[in-house]
């Protein structure tokens with residue numbers, strides 16, 4: 157058989173395929189729900205510990221195991237090597253040793269793992285012991301669980317010890333669970349580490365846009381959430397500052413209240429305009445940070461720089477001439493809900509199928525989020541003044557939208573909040589610019605910064621979770637709730653069709669085959685949770701009727717029959 161590719165094209169394709177497979181394999185895949193009050197299982201613990209051991213933690217004197225192994229084996233510049241060729245044999249070698257070291261640690265403890273690593277890779281025990289000691293303390297805390305005891309103490313009105321709120325891999329000090337989660341001091345945000353990481357992520361984002369469009373975007377819309385800025389000490393905030401071309405400055409009390417402009421010669425690119433929609437939680441937690449962001453945009457807008465190197469200034473002067481608004485209005489870039497309100501409601505509209513045209517979803521987003529947090533012409537603080545025309549105007553210049561993923565456990569199809577925010581704003585931009593923006597997500601999870609398009613992320617999540625037997629069998633162990641989680645994933649996937657047309661049709665086909673058209677599987681779902689079994693089948697039909705998926709008529713008929721039978725069954729037990 158002759159191939160339509162020549163051999164180097166074929167090699168490049170095989171390599172890309174291999175990289176994609178590795179990426180799925182390397183994801184940490186949650187294998188079930190957390191059960192309040194109980195400790196996790198051994199296999200799960202091993203995966204978490206391997207992830208924990210993949211980060212350098214200078215504050216704890218512990219290095220990443222992979223780095224220690226690479227050093228001992230004399231592999232130069234391991235980090236750069238990973239960035240350039242994620243699928244090399246070297247990586248396989250190092251990963252293999254890391255996995256075995258963690259496995260041995262779980263079997264025999266820190267000392268044994270350290271001496272094994274010395275024999276296997278020549279890593280001196282005194283170098284690896286701080287890392288294994290960290291794993292030992294995490295492992296002990298994962299084996300115990302005080303959640304029920306703490307809940308009972310809370311119900312008695314007794315004192316609950318505080319603990320930081322974060323992702324376990326990013327900050328193992330979140331353990332033990334069952335404590336009173338505290339957030340951050342908003343004046344400490346962004347931290348220096350967050351700013352350094354943000355530079356890498358924001359530059360990778362611009363590089364990706366540049367590769368696809370041949371130029372920088374004039375304006376980006378960013379979604380900022382409270383919890384992920386707590387977890388990352390403000391990486392999202394720092395990305396916005398870096399895109400604008402400013403850095404945070406601390407005052408005499410070590411509070412981040414000022415910014416400093418980075419000269420264009422140092423920045424080596426134009427300043428990018430950023431439209432920030434912040435969640436209600438962010439607004440409540442980070443008032444001084446919102447002031448900082450507003451200040452940064454104002455400062456950049458008044459810099460005496462060429463318009464093609466300062467998109468903020470260019471966009472604002474265009475608004476002032478085209479929309480006849482004053483500078484103080486045109487410069488508004490920080491938007492959120494009205495005071496006391498939360499969320500976009502786009503998720504509820506999608507879940508309840510209460511929409512006719514997709515544009516309604518973007519409009520709802522703007523209706524909920526068009527409250528300006530800024531200053532007026534007299535310098536007085538404006539907190540949540542309705543400014544729909546200003547948000548419409550700012551969005552009408554946006555060319556790309558972006559949000560960070562900040563947790564190993566919660567991805568874009570696990571909850572409806574990612575599509576209500578990133579999907580909602582992307583649809584709002586699309587209807588205002590008459591063109592779909594480039595939509596990206598950043599992975600602030602791994603030591604290597606990674607930018608993916610929304611479509612890539614949907615594919616990755618679908619393969620790593622929804623269609624992965626390891627994930628769905630883990631869910632099915634939870635019976636009723638597990639089936640509801642599978643249904644949620646399918647509905648959230650659908651949310652990405654409705655808001656951004658980001659779901660390739662094969663995804664719906666495979667979901668149908670896996671969960672509905674396989675009679676054994678469907679019966680399992682039906683036994684455990686007939687309501688969710690019916691809803692997920694209806695959602696697949698909705699994907700078809702709304703034009704996101706066009707399977708053979710035979711499949712559609714089968715799905716309809718199945719809904720019919722399920723209705724009969726539910727009516728039979730009086731559950732409708």
Ligand code: BEZ
Pocket residue numbers: 380381382383384435436437438573
């Ligand atoms: C937040 O952290 O701001 C957030 C969390 C969940 C949904 C929406 C926002």
Ligand code: MG
Pocket residue numbers: none
């Ligand atoms: Mg929720």
